[in-house]
Amino acid sequence: MASVARTSAIAIAFVVAAGFRFLCLRNGFPNDHFMHLAGAQQMLRGDWPTRDFVDPGLPLMFALSAAAERVLGSTLFAEGVLVAVAFGAGAAFTVAAVARLTGSALLGLLAAAFEVAVFPRTYGYPKVLIYAAALWLFGRYAARPSPAWRWAIVLLVAAAFLFRHDHGLFVFAGGLIAVVLSPVDGASFRRGWMFAAACFVVLLPYLLFVQVETGLWAYLQTGIEFSQREASREGHVWPNPFLAGAHEARLLYELHLLPLVAAIVVIAKRRDPKALIMMAQIVPVIVVALLVNTAFLRDPLSTRLPDAIVPDVILGAWLIAQAWATVRARALLVACAAAGVLIIGTSTLAAGHTAEEIDRAGLMTGYRQVPERFRERHAQLLDRFSESQIPNDTVEKLVPFFRYVARCTAPDDRILNLGYLPEVPVFARRGFAGGLIYFGGYPSSDARERVVLDRLGHETVPLAILGSDFTTEFEQRFPQVAAHVREHYRQVSDVQIRDDLHLLILADTRLSAPMPDSETGFPCFDSARRGAK
DSSP states (O other), X not given: OHHHHHHHHHHHHHHHHHHHHHHGGGGOOOTTHHHHHHHXXXXXXXXXXXXXXXXXXXXXXXXXXXXXXXXHOSSHHHHHHHHXXXXXXXXXXXXXXXXHHHSOHHHHHHXXXXXXXXXXXXXXXXXXXXXXXXHHHHHHHHHSOOHHHHHHHHHHHHHHHHHOHHHHHHHHHHHHHHHHXXXXXXXXXXXXXXXXXXXXXXXXXXXXXXXXXXXXXXXXXXXXXXXXXXXXXXXXXXXXXXXTTOHHHXXXXXXXXXXXXXXXXXXXXXXXXXXXXXXXXXXXXXXXXXXXXXXXXXXXXXXXXXXXXXXXXXHHHHHHHHHHHOSTTHHHHHHHHHHHHHHHHHXXXXXXXXXXXXXXXXXXXXGGGHHHHHHHHHHHHHSTTOTTTXXXXXXXXXXXXXXXXXXXXXXXXXXXXXXXXXXXXXXXXXXXSTTXXXXXXXXXXXXXHHHHHHHHTXXXXXXXXXXXXXXXXXXXXXXXXXXXXXHHEEEEEEEEEETTEEXXXXXXXXXXXXXXXXXXXXXXXXXXXXXXX
């Protein structure tokens, strides 16, 4: 019966989480998600991350989105299905991990409910799926250590690394501890060295690929500088948690507190007859929680708090089970656990704006309307310019430009996407030029500019787009590319987005444009004859 209850709970978590996240796509994807979609689109055009365009360390993220589009078509529906399934699988792994640690499927469902309620951004699905799968694997290995399960952790480390390199490092740290602490005969440190060597061997082909294409040092330097630019804008914050309505601040401290409390419990139980098994199961979770809390919990809290949720909710469920299992002062400990659930639950619901998301999913109208909501979301995600899927005013104002691009450029032409607009190549359905998804987020140097210019020399790039919020920075950080744009492009339009932002549309003067577009008056390029729609 316990096995049936666990399997049922896992299935329920998957279906509910996946369905809920799909329905919540009523307002589309946030801007940052389009970075991954632009990379996926580029891969479908034959380009490879690192070899053909700058990759900040997300090759598998690009590849999964590309695979989804290959199977389901090049629409936002493909990405919607991928994201929903990933969140559903993350919830399922969370239930399985908690059930293995505590023996309770109900606690697993409670942990998954917190995970769903905090509502991570769509592009944060790896932070749910990877860590939930990893923590389940650690517990599975601790319960029955074997070479097969150890290799499963190795493969997950590699996959996590290819999703984003810090994910790989954090999962490796947790996996290493799980392997070293596992209660099996033999030298634990020898197992640890073998595990580390296996991770290196599995990742070696990718590292060799990077070395051949761009050099490991240059690749690492680009990734570090990219991360530093992000961190400089989004540092760690310690707000006052006692202010009225400071739910995000309170959740920040609560998430930091959970692994510390769990560590104290482990130390207090160190003389327990089952202490070795308990340590092998829970210490890797504590370590991963501390790592992701340190790395992910920074400003803005509204988007960063959900990133660290998985290890913490698993630890929270384990602490509840420990309170229930304690004979002495059980009533007091259970009361404390219940109070903790109430306090953290209140913070989670407020920080995740859960009620608003339920309303956005269209679930307030009753369960009979749910099938119709799925049909609506499906139709909206298939519609290229559905009002519900346009992420911001910029894309809305650029819809005439995107239609012009379809009429007057060829499908294999590219756009020089200057500034902070990763969504432009996706909605334009054109590749980005120069090997950069967007210029605003990437570091620059003389050598990197030469690479960009070399790529531009081999690409057909009839159009460039530059935001007024990046014009000065572009001239300062990319002087050679800026000189190239000034020499070869002319302005054909100035699109007003809002009072403090307008976009310059630039056309390449070297390409023949025998007649203007009848709707916009912009140049229609000869390249369009090669197959424009």
